[in-house]
Amino acid sequence: MYQPKSLYLAPATKRLGPIVPISILFAIALAAGIFLLVFSSGLSNPFTDLYLLPWVGLVAVVVLAPTVYMAVRRRFDLFHPLTFAAWSYFFPAFVIGGLILASGLSKPFFLILIPDPETQLPLTLLYVALGYAGLTFGFAIPYAGRIGDFLSRHLPVWNWNARELLFPGVVMMILGIILSTSAFTVGIIGYQRVALIETFDATLASFAFFVPICSFLLWYSIFSVEHRTIEFKIVAGLLILLIPYSMLLSGARGSLIQNLLPIIMAFWLSGRRIKLRHGVIFGTLLALAVLFGIIYGTTFRLVKGAEEQIDADKYLSHSAEAVKIIANRGVGENLTFALETLSQRMETTSSLAVVVANYEQLESYAGDYGLAGNIWTYTWTAFIPRFVWPDKPVISDARAYSALYFDYGDNSFAITPIGDLLRNFGPIGVPIGMAILGFVLRIMYTSLIEGGRSVWRSAAYYLLLVNVSYESFYGTILPAILRLSLIILVCGFFISLMIRRRAA
Numbered sequence: 001m002y003q004p005k006s007l008y009l010a011p012a013t014k015r016l017g018p019i020v021p022i023s024i025l026f027a028i029a030l031a032a033g034i035f036l037l038v039f040s041s042g043l044s045n046p047f048t049d050l051y052l053l054p055w056v057g058l059v060a061v062v063v064l065a066p067t068v069y070m071a072v073r074r075r076f077d078l079f080h081p082l083t084f085a086a087w088s089y090f091f092p093a094f095v096i097g098g099l100i101l102a103s104g105l106s107k108p109f110f111l112i113l114i115p116d117p118e119t120q121l122p123l124t125l126l127y128v129a130l131g132y133a134g135l136t137f138g139f140a141i142p143y144a145g146r147i148g149d150f151l152s153r154h155l156p157v158w159n160w161n162a163r164e165l166l167f168p169g170v171v172m173m174i175l176g177i178i179l180s181t182s183a184f185t186v187g188i189i190g191y192q193r194v195a196l197i198e199t200f201d202a203t204l205a206s207f208a209f210f211v212p213i214c215s216f217l218l219w220y221s222i223f224s225v226e227h228r229t230i231e232f233k234i235v236a237g238l239l240i241l242l243i244p245y246s247m248l249l250s251g252a253r254g255s256l257i258q259n260l261l262p263i264i265m266a267f268w269l270s271g272r273r274i275k276l277r278h279g280v281i282f283g284t285l286l287a288l289a290v291l292f293g294i295i296y297g298t299t300f301r302l303v304k305g306a307e308e309q310i311d312a313d314k315y316l317s318h319s320a321e322a323v324k325i326i327a328n329r330g331v332g333e334n335l336t337f338a339l340e341t342l343s344q345r346m347e348t349t350s351s352l353a354v355v356v357a358n359y360e361q362l363e364s365y366a367g368d369y370g371l372a373g374n375i376w377t378y379t380w381t382a383f384i385p386r387f388v389w390p391d392k393p394v395i396s397d398a399r400a401y402s403a404l405y406f407d408y409g410d411n412s413f414a415i416t417p418i419g420d421l422l423r424n425f426g427p428i429g430v431p432i433g434m435a436i437l438g439f440v441l442r443i444m445y446t447s448l449i450e451g452g453r454s455v456w457r458s459a460a461y462y463l464l465l466v467n468v469s470y471e472s473f474y475g476t477i478l479p480a481i482l483r484l485s486l487i488i489l490v491c492g493f494f495i496s497l498m499i500r501r502r503a504a
Helices: 019-040 050-072 081-103 109-113 117-140 142-154 162-185 201-207 210-224 230-250 255-269 276-304 312-329 331-346 349-369 374-381 398-406 416-425 429-450 455-466 474-503
Strands: none
Touching: 050 081, 050 117, 081 117, 081 331, 081 349, 081 429, 109 349, 109 398, 117 142, 117 349, 117 416, 117 429, 142 429, 162 201, 162 210, 162 230, 162 474, 201 474, 210 230, 210 255, 210 455, 210 474, 230 255, 255 276, 255 455, 276 312, 276 331, 312 331, 349 398, 349 416, 374 416, 374 474, 416 429, 416 474, 429 455, 429 474, 455 474
């Protein structure tokens, strides 16, 4: 029977440990590195737009409040949905990013699209604070916990033994690599855009998620045993080799972070005690992953240019050229390049402010770009496979959004769920829509983590959590959760079947 618990749910068994101070030191070091560029650029006043600082402070208080509350109650969880949303997106994008904007370090070309920045930039930060407060409120609704508890009693447990998981995990991983490579060759993953979406493209891309699922499962198995035999070490080596391969295919700035997260989450959720050296190692790896990911991803995109689909050999030659350019730059130049690019990439307030400033005037043109009522359209059409409805609308057309709001359709600008909700439902839609998302996250957290943790449930939680995008369209979130849930079930079923057949 479900019992109401604390407002912010988190496993009480996880001690606070050194991960919090390590994380804080990492954030301070990152901010210090960025602001070093401000002072070294010759600016006499590090903050040129002082009027933004109180609003940035408001966002910081609202975003950090749930995490601070859990830390004080000794219920800190690095991968609690509210904490994860805070450190993975909201704090870097709108607190550090807001400070970057206030300092004058970030001056994107689209600032001219904001007619009254002294009104509309603070209003943007107010919407962010309201959105995150709505997310927190929705998570705290007790009915979500009851639904999660009900689902927990009916979901598979699949708490496989670490050793018996190695073989089927590797088999499903190989299948996922084959599928993801196929998806890459037809242009539906990686830094490329296919001109025509084929009937089974989305299905192929979905089953490519076998790779991150099995990566988590295998790392979880490695961390859950006390004495690792040679077979565990071989699997660990193969997983490490998979990182540059995955980075090569994606060409994304965040590819290294995406490969590092399953390792850190598997270590955390496997029940290992977090020691100081673990915090130092993970903090260092996170910093290096952010910096090198920014360096490689940005350089690769500069070399490749546009996103058009190209042959695999040409794609690989661009990657090799990017690596050569990085090697020729040297450490100092690469670090400066990374920090400058990171500061521009991290600052999201100004791009969201373009929506805040113009959504009412541009809404009459949204239909011409396929964006009218897009949240509703994306939500219900996403559940219909393209082989059933070949002519269904394109889901999450970021280029159409960029063309409408920025008059530049060759790039993807962050819209965020907050901007998408504002466009579709006005100001009231922001806290309500984010509260609904918080409600869904509570169901997910209760059913997979609090209701009884297992290796499969931990993997399911990992994949669902990291694929809730706070930078893209709101309307794609729920369909993505349900679609990934199906993929996770299919993967778990086949692994369970292989384990039973090997044991028979």
